[in-house]
Amino acid sequence: MRKLILLTPLVWLLAVSSLPAASSEADRLKGVINAAIEAVYGDGCAELTLEEKQVKVRATLESEYDLDVIIRRAIGRNWSLMNAQEQEQVLQLVKQLLVKAYVKGMNGTSRPEVQLGETIEITDKRIEIPSEIKMDGKTVNVLYRLGRMKSGWQIYDIVAEDISVVANYRQQLDDHFRKGNGQDLVNKLKELLIKEDIDEEIQL
């Protein structure tokens, strides 16, 4: 009997360590999505500039998820083709670009409604959370792929309407590094951010 009692912690330890993907991950994701939407559509946000909204959205996302993970996966093996300074610059510029695209995409649209589906456990280290986003009478299906990393569950891909963001960027970056280098990529990203600003000015 005593041995049985002594065995309890071992059984508990094994059970806990092999727990399937925590269902709370969907709640965490939902919380972040809602907070990011709130940062754009919340009370008082209408007066904020696009830049201020971007700062809020980025802080919201980074408070829960490490955005480096999805960007590093998109870069793939091309990472080793850049020096440390270029790597850091690329991470920062891509983050800026993505957050800017998100805020710009939401600008002037009605507040989206997001519905998360059941969490799908791919392995004990990978889960997928489907979602349905309704905005301006249209429905978009978005799948979030999360991996269990040392830093916790992290988003490593987003698949919107069957198009993987990571695969799409990987294709572009593979093409880029066949002819160009890290510095070219940094320059291209900077150009793209400036070009986006010009486009906004023209629209205004």
Add this chain to the structure above:
Amino acid sequence: MKKYNSNHIFAALLLCACGITSSLHAEDDFLLEENLYGEQLEIGPAISDPLEFINRYTFEFNDFVYLNLVEPLAKGYQAVTPDPVEASATRFFNNLKYPVRLAGNLLQGRLDGAWVETGRFAINSTIGVLGLFTPADKMSGFEPIPKEDIGQAFGSWGLGEGPYLILPLLGPSNLRDLGGMLGDRAVNPLDEPFSAIDDWSWEWPIALAVTEFTAASPSLLERYKRLKGTAIDPYGSLKDGYTQFRRAAIQE
């Protein structure tokens, strides 16, 4: 000297086991960064693009046309068309594409899909006033299903994509989907050059095509600009986006 009984030894072993187990799990339970970042993505075979040089020129041409001609057209159309009318026009042209969806389903042996599409066409064309409305959406068994076309059917038969193509004005495609598109036109009684209507003058098909294009342009342009907006290489982004989308449609 202190004596140890079997329970003490068992407890000590158990603690050791717990320690080893937890440290092993600490390594095993996580995705390693080098694995996650370095692994090949499951995106199927590489996209064949031997005509990249020509495609890129066509892409630039299309981009110019989309942003300088189609965008003003789309904005003008949206400005003068109330939202409900715009939505009805889109539904009307979607309804007319029924023969394409029917053929796509039949060629893949999807009889249930063919049945649903036929039911939807019948309901939307009658109760829905020529497809301006879609009452079938709310009828059990006739809710919208993924759209099928002949290119998808070719893909489901195992026909390869062939080289990636950018078609003037029409945008991304590949050799298989170009063949599928010709098939789509052949089964659609309203599309030229295979139109089943002999006695209409040449202005009608052109007017129909222009109206259809105008009605579809706002949403097409929105998708195009969204994909292009954050792209490091818009050409590569569109090529990959189109191919991923088509492969997923065929797999489904």
